Amino acid sequence: MNFPLFKFGFFGDEVSLVLAFVIGIGFGFALERAGFGNARLLAAQFYFTDMRVLKVMFSAIVTAMFGVYFFGLFGILDISLIYTTDTFMLPQVIGGLILGIGFVIGGYCPGTSAVSLATGRIDGLVYFIGVAAGVFVFGELFPLIENFFVSGSMGNVSLPGYFNLSYGFVVFAVAIMALGAFIAAEWGEKKMAKKAEGK
Amino acid sequence: MSVLSDILVSDKHHSEAVSHSPKAYSNPYVTGVALGLVLLAAFVLVGRGLGASGAVSSAVATVVSSVAPEHAKANSFYSSYLGGGTFGLFKDWLVLEVLGVMVGGFLSGILAHRIKRTVEKGPRISVRNRLFFAFIGGGLMGFGAKLARGCTSGQALTGGALLNLGSWAFMMMVFAGAYATAYFVRRLWI
DSSP states (O other): OOBSTGGGTSSOHHHHHHHHHHHHHHHHHHHHHHTTTOHHHHHHGGGTSOOHHHHHHHHHHHHHHHHHHHHHHTTSBOGGGSOOOOEEHHHHHHHHHHHHHHHHHHSOOHHHHHHHHHTTBHHHHHHHHHHHHHHHHHHHHHHHHHHHHTTTEEESOBHHHHHTOOHHHHHHHHHHHHHHHHHHHHHHHHHHHHHHHHO | OHHHHHHHHTTTTSOOOOTTSOOOOOOHHHHHHHHHHHHHHHHHHHSOOOOSHHHHHHHHHHHHHHHOHHHHHHOHHHHHTTGGGTSOGGGOHHHHHHHHHHHHHHHHHHHTTOOOOBOOOOTTSOHHHHHHHHHHHHHHHHHHHHHTTSOIIIIIIIIHHTTBHHHHHHHHHHHHHHHHHHGGGGGGTO
């Protein structure tokens, strides 16, 4: 059991910051390759014409999920040492809803707008500034919404823990669900392409 | 299983263009797996996932603190990003990660001839209105991400892969919010 390396003291804060930059480069490179520096392609997800957001997101989630699961199973990765946020159900549900509305109105999320502005898109730059403004408004209102922000605390809870299912079963179920979503997405895109041709 | 073969070769039919025009975007499944491996690298090396909105929070908290130090100190949201003055903005993991995201996006864009000073928008909206809505959308995103303790990177991708309950509830609500709103803002995109 030697991973995560940082948590086992293989390197210090400074190396972890270098890794942050390197990992960020990989992240940004992948997002740009996916077409996520382009708001029109991201927004197309919500009009069923190009389901890239779903395809990329769930391919990534399933890949990392399998990696974590199998490394844990082989005893080389201590999953409990990977940082993840506690669940605060209501704030996260409402936050997700507001964020989703912002996504389709603005066309990006914070990470993709960083790629967008880096590739010259003015709308990405304006969006990124908008995100900072939203965070500032949240910060200024924080004393008023702090009680809501910390409500519905459930601790650090996972899907297997909450539904009392085995870790392996949930991993398998998520993978199957993703595969089903991919097949539905391919089918839906074809359907929409035909509809567009018919016009 | 023609659908399955479509999944594997999806985008191949977007033909390769002439050398200096923008290249077609990559296959979404292949790119998704690559993104998943980057996320996995963050897990096994550093013991944390990806993020984006957290970096913006650190930047905003730092600016507020430099303009109005007492105001920032009294606010537990800002002060949680200031670390009692023991670390600076460029010692923040997510800030460096997001700087990397910009560099990585730029490199990929250069290699594929996709760097272009432009505004991405639908055909029926003016540039001015598009930029106005980009700001509004970004503002909602920033506010929502703080309420949800993370955005698409920190919650959906990271928490999703770790099977975090709140992250999955969050992810469902992101899609619900976006699909519910899509019809009303269709003039922005189609």
